[in-house]
Amino acid sequence: MSEGTIRVVLADDQPLVRAGLRVLMADTAGIEVVGEAGTGAEAVALAGEVRPDVVVMDIRMPGMDGIEATRAIKARKDTxxxxxxxxxxxxxDAHVYGALRAGASGFLVKDMALDDILGAVRVVAAGDGLIAPSVTRRLIEEFAARPEPAPAPGPPPVNGVTDREREVLTLVGRGLTNAEIAAELYITVATVKAHVARLFTKLGARDRVHLVITAYESGLVAPPR
Incomplete structure (x- = not known):
């Protein structure tokens, strides 16, 4: 394995899906499949054994599903x-929110183009969250359908951020890219990146996905009704 190679575990209960992804990644420089799992429990055990950079995790698996497996992987100190x-x-879609809350950094749709799948693996391995505007809209719709009370009236409970950072967080929550946020606020892309980086630190967010969730849960972005 060469330096800089992204080490991937494939977790899916369908052998044909795993085989297809393995072939795709085997032909791609810089990505190496280091293991396969057919259940969530196997994925958790394998993650602890081989310490991959990325686990591509199916949601629907027998026994422990992908959401529980994700939560278990993120909860363990070694993984x-x-x-x-x-x-x-x-x-x-009803499970996407749960997967993100469990600690997932994004998600792939099974019928995505092959180049998009590889790109997603690289984005997540680099430490970024993968959540496109179209994905964000679907996440909002699912969030709106959850049987939870609406946020209480008053200022959103996001403390320790500046007014500008709050504006940036709101636009991240709406699914805007850094370039779109820059255009919306009449600032540079570099300034947006600086604000996003400070939001990661101040809010203890893992990645952009976590910022999106924070924007919804704090009431900065209102789900459509």
Whole structure:
């Protein structure tokens, strides 16, 4: 294995899905599949054994599902740094929020283009969250359907941030890219990146996905009704 290679574990109960992903990644420089798991429990054990950079995790697996497996991987001290990229289908939307809350750094849709799948693995391995505006809208819709009370009236409970950082967080929550936020606020992209970096630190966020969730849960972004 060469320096800088992204080490990946594939977790899916369908051997054909794993085989397809393995072939795709085997032909790609800089990505190496170091293990496969057919259940969530196997994925957790394998993550502890081989310490991959990324686990591509299916949601629907027998026994321990992908959400519980993600939570278990992120909860363990020896695997807390492993990034989880959830593999889902369009009818899994009800589980996407749970997967992100469990610690996933983003998700793949099973019918994505091959180049997009490889790009997603690289993005997550680099420490970024993968959440496109279209994905964000679906996440909002699912969040809105959850049987939870609406946030109480008053200022959103996001403490220790400046007014500008709050504006940036709101726009991140709406799914805007850094370039779009810069245009919206009439500032440079570099300034947006600096604000996002400070938000990571101040809010203890793992990545951009976590910032999106924080924006919804704090009431900065109102789900559509």
């Amino acid at each position: 807390a740094g492993v990034r989880v990229l959830v593999l889902t289908t369009f009818d899994d």
